[in-house]
Amino acid sequence: DQQVKQNSPSLSVQEGRISILNCDYTNSMFDYFLWYKKYPAEGPTFLISISSIKDKNEDGRFTVFLNKSAKHLSLHIVPSQPGDSAVYFCAAINRNTGTASKLTFGTGTRLQVTL
Amino acid sequence: NAGVTQTPKFRVLKTGQSMTLLCAQDMNHEYMYWYRQDPGMGLRLIHYSVGEGTTAKGEVPDGYNVSRLKKQNFLLGLESAAPSQTSVYFCASSYSRGDRRRETQYFGPGTRLLVL
Secondary structure: OOOEEOOOOEEEEEOOOOEEEEEEEOOOOOOEEEEEEEOOOOOOEEEEEEEOOOOEEEEOOEEEEEEOOOOEEEEEEOOOOHHHOEEEEEEEEOOOOOOOOOOEEOOOEEEEEEO | OOOEEEEOOEEEEOOOOOEEEEEEEOOOOOEEEEEEEEOOOEEEEEEEEOOOOOOEEOOOOOOEEEEOOOOOEEEEEEOOOOHHHOEEEEEEEEOEEOOEEOOOOEEOOOEEEEEO
């Protein structure tokens, strides 16, 4: 049972345009969401996060939007750059279960930014 | 700071062999995690530790054992490797600050394991 879903395995965007990566979740107990970026042969690196009490969080070119009623979040990258080409993972957590930060990851979306 | 390091980077095993993957972090983090990544499956949690001397099962623990004898190290063991354990293994760590833990996990570069 995939509790965090990224239904688009891949996305191609032209340099300078907006990239929109989507993520859906089924567990209404998730209250914190993160996006990770992964280059080939490297580990995932943290990109941006959002708490369920917010609907938007912005960090430079990256903005994450959360729609709790739809159980949907999206990552916007504006403007997209060739260095943004990577696999992006959405992750979620219920912070009320235990002490460890047990993240549930989506399957990832491969973003390619073309010149 | 080296962050999170993993040893080895790549390993080939025969079915039934055993091996240990080593994860080390120099950030004084309390929490450490082992994940596996398979095509189309995202990252799945194998085992985790909330402190030195403690371990707990994650989503896919079968066939693996772990130990956290020192705060900075988290070992993942395969007692009898199977082809289904062919995967990329990632270690991660995160810290807690009193009652408030940090959800952001810092990942190592991964270990690619091939079981023939």
